[in-house]
Amino acid sequence: MIIGICGGSASGKTIFTKKIIELVGSDALIYLEHDAYYKGLTELPPELQETKNFDHPDSLDNALFIQHLHQLQTNQPIERPVYDFTIHRRTTETIRILPKPVILVDGILIFAIEALRDLFDIKVFIDADADIRLARRLQRDLFERGRTPESVLDQYLKTVRPMHREFVEPSKRYADIIIHGKIKKHNTGLDLIVTKIKAYLAELAQQQ
Numbered sequence: 001m002i003i004g005i006c007g008g009s010a011s012g013k014t015i016f017t018k019k020i021i022e023l024v025g026s027d028a029l030i031y032l033e034h035d036a037y038y039k040g041l042t043e044l045p046p047e048l049q050e051t052k053n054f055d056h057p058d059s060l061d062n063a064l065f066i067q068h069l070h071q072l073q074t075n076q077p078i079e080r081p082v083y084d085f086t087i088h089r090r091t092t093e094t095i096r097i098l099p100k101p102v103i104l105v106d107g108i109l110i111f112a113i114e115a116l117r118d119l120f121d122i123k124v125f126i127d128a129d130a131d132i133r134l135a136r137r138l139q140r141d142l143f144e145r146g147r148t149p150e151s152v153l154d155q156y157l158k159t160v161r162p163m164h165r166e167f168v169e170p171s172k173r174y175a176d177i178i179i180h181g182k183i184k185k186h187n188t189g190l191d192l193i194v195t196k197i198k199a200y201l202a203e204l205a206q207q208q
């Protein structure tokens with residue numbers, strides 16, 4: 001079973017996915033981030049790298065990502081790339097991921113790419129307001145991704161916002177479930193997904 005978790009940048013996809021893992025346990029789950037498959041920017045000088053459009057579907061190696069999902073579905077391990085957001089390229093290491101029954105995939109563009117979208121058994125969209133996402137992104141990119149406030153705001157206006165409007169927001173229509181990206185003690189959407197995964201795993205266990 002493959003579950004796609006989509007939503008704008010800093011909508012809360014990672015937090016939501018980690019919550020699922022916490023509630024279901026990691027024995028039967030793999031977490032695969034589309035973000036790990038960004039193409040490296042080795043050809044561009046450092047001063048131009050932050051002006052690149054990282055929010056267009058072509059900025060990711062989708063062929064490799066789809067190949068890896070097929071490998072996992074057919075019970076083969078993969079070597080997942082490791083992407084470093086501070087230098088805009090993949091590191092030389094990879095992480096070996098062994099197949100498991102449930103794959104959680106997250107990314108801003110996973111529903112905008114038809115070949116990818118078709119692979120998901122359940123599609124979840126995390127919907128958070130743009131101002132909330134920008135505030136969260138600013139904080140995260142300064143502390144975790146080695147950016148300056150100027151570069152975060154410049155990138156947001158030049159590429160993140162327009163690409164969100166062109167690709168991410170329209171892809172919401174493909175979602176089976178839309179979840180609010182606000183903090184809530186009780187989250188029905190999360191409960192639904194967790195219940196569905198547990199039922200699927202119980203069914204698998206019965207067949208064995």
Ligand SMILES: Nc1ncnc2c1ncn2[C@@H]1O[C@H](COP(=O)(O)OP(=O)(O)O)[C@@H](O)[C@H]1O
Nearest residue numbers: 008009010011012013014015136140181182183
């Ligand atoms: N519901 C929420 N309430 C408050 N902060 C949140 C919430 N969801 C995410 N954040 C914060 O926003 C930032 C981005 O969240 P993250 O889950 O990494 O987003 P995404 O994976 O969609 O880019 C993180 O610093 C996280 O702590």
Ligand SMILES: Nc1ccn([C@@H]2O[C@H](COP(=O)(O)O)[C@@H](O)[C@H]2O)c(=O)n1
Nearest residue numbers: 008009010035038054055085088108160
């Ligand atoms: N070198 C890079 C690569 C990507 N980004 C930004 O990451 C965003 C997607 O990740 P989220 O965790 O926020 O979903 C995307 O909006 C890219 O702009 C980057 O800044 N630098």
